[in-house]
Every structure is written in structure tokens, then in C-alpha cells.
Amino acid sequence: MFFHSKPLVSVCIPVYNSEPYLMRCLESVAAQDFPGAKTEIIVVNDASTGT
Numbered sequence: 001m002f003f004h005s006k007p008l009v010s011v012c013i014p015v016y017n018s019e020p021y022l023m024r025c026l027e028s029v030a031a032q033d034f035p036g037a038k039t040e041i042i043v044v045n046d047a048s049t050g051t
Contacts, residue, residue: 007037016046 011029015022022043029041 009034009037009039010042011039012042012044014044014046015048017048019048 013025013029018025026041026043030039032039
């Protein structure tokens with residue numbers, strides 16, 4: 001049996017005290033074109049300081 005599913009592109013973004021840049025980074029990744037692929041964005045907080 002064949003499954004015709006789209007390939008998955010995973011983008012992992014480590015985040016350390018980069019709140020001022022995070023939205024721009026996410027918007028940039030979301031704007032990328034991966035024809036025929038599903039995309040997931042994984043953001044990992046690497047022990048940032050602050051709130």
C-alpha cells in the first residue's frame with residue numbers, strides 16, 4: 001500500500017534571549033517556499049533569562 005503524503009520540512013530554532021528578533025525570524029521562516037511539503041517550526045527556549 002502506498003501513502004502519498006507530502007514530505008515534512010522541520011525548522012528548529014534555538015532561542016536564547018532573542019525576543020526582539022523572534023517575530024522577524026518566524027515571519028522569515030514562514031515566508032519560505034517549500035513546494036509540495038508540509039512545514040513545521042519548532043522553537044526551543046534555551047534557558048533564556050527574563051520574563
